[in-house]
Amino acid sequence: MHDDTLYWIWLSELAGFSLRKKRKLLASLGGPEQIFRASATTVDEVLHGTGSCSSAAEGAKEISLASSWKGRNLAIAQAILSNNEKAAIKVLDPTSPYYRHIYEADEKAPLVLYYRGRLADPSIPVVGVVGSRSCTSYGRLVTKAAVSDLVGEGSIVASGLSFGIDALAHETTLACGGITYAFLPCGLHKAQPASHSDLMERIADTGAVITPYPYGREALRFRFIGRNDLLASWCNTLLVVEAGTKSGSMYTARSALSKAKQVLAVPNSLLEPKSNGTNLLLSEGARAYVNDRLVVGEPAVAPCSGEQLVTTALASRPLSTIELEAWVQIGNGPVMECLASMELAGKVSYLSDGKWHLSGGL
Known part of the structure; x- marks a missing residue:
């Protein structure tokens, strides 16, 4: 299995070959090790067909392939595996029961994924929850209500670990005792953003942090797109709470729609800029998300109050x-109100280091 993983990583990292060509080689030659051991002539015949070259340009390509293929080696893959072992990172490839169905359903799905934590039974529904980084109180209310319901139904909640709706979806899931997956646009050597490193660790304790990028790869712009595509592929349903028309959440939603996934969009006033995207999605094939409890004015998330979120955030460190405002994402007023209430009850203390600490045996 270790050897198979080595060759899967080698093929994933192989430069000069598109994902489409790599899949074509797999379909013809059977596996990554068979591709590694094949001759340049065999690889060229699979990709371009048999027969003599019809032009000087094609002849030059054949010489270039033969030259580059001769120098192929497993050094990069071995280095990645070494880093994985040091950082407790596991690998998913198309033969894994956790990933096979996703890989087969999406021709653009990566050959290899990396994760930390534990993956749940693949038959459990996964619902992505994404939205604006600078979310409104309305967006926070809907997110907490929706995530509370999803956890109660037994679904896994997935998101991108970003500020705003993403972090709130993860935090609310953890506070409700559910399982959440975080998808990263970089290697698992760090969180993105870095301030969510503790959140990332708590997610990995009961769920998983997943990325298509090996240890050490930084979060470049194009890798956010890869992360969003993977999130869209992994989810059965995607819920978009708030989004601008040119946001990453909109890209994720349109990617999910293109993959025939169910996309739910939270409707809002046409005068609210942060919901321009979600309102637009309703005209592009998304369905409106409606929560009956919010419509009739019932409490949105009774078991996941601000106090619980603050307690969870402070459990790792002061x-x-x-x-706290960045972690808990319930706005300036609610955070301060919650902290004041908890301080009066003796549950938290504001000490001389300028930080809030849990007290009272919590």
């Missing part, structure tokens, strides 16, 4: 008020 935090300043600014850090």
Whole structure:
């Protein structure tokens, strides 16, 4: 199995070959090790057909392939595996029961994925929850209500670990005792953003942090697109809470629609800029998300109050008020109100280091 993984990583990292060509080689030659051991002539015949070259340009391509193929080696793949072992990173390839169905359903799905944590039974529904980084109180309310329902139904909640709706979806899932998956646009050597490193660790404790990029790869712009495509592929349903018309959440939603996934969009006033994207999605094939409890004015997330979110955030380490606002994502007023209430009850203390600490035996 280790050898198979080595060759899958080698093929995934092989430069000069598109994913389409790599899949074509797999379909013809049977596996990554067979591709590695094949001759340049065999590889060229699979990709371009048999017969003599019809032009000087094609002849030059054949010489170039023969030259580059002769120098192929497993050094990069071995280095990646070594880093994986040091960082407790596991590998998924198209033969894995956790990934096979996703890979086969999406011709653009990566050959290899990397993850930390534990993956649940692949038959459990996965619902992606994404939205604006600078979400409104309306978006936070809907997110907490929706995630509470999803956890209660036994679904896995997936998101991108970003600020705003993403972080709130992860935090609410954890506070409700559910399983959440975070998808990253970089290797698993760090969180993206870096301030969510503790959140990433808590997610990996009960769920998983997943990426198509090996250890050490940084979060370049195009890798956010790869992350979003993977999130769209992994989810059975995608819920978009708030989104601008040119946002990453809109890209993820359109990617999901192109893969025939169910996309739910939260409707909002046409005067709210942060919902321009979600309102537009309703005209592009998404369905409107409606929560009956919110419509009739019932409490949105009774078991996942602000106090629970603050307690969860402070469980890892003391935090300043600014850090809590970024982690808990329930806005300035609610955070301060919650902290004041908890301080009066003796549950938290604001100490001379300028940070909030859990107290009272919590």
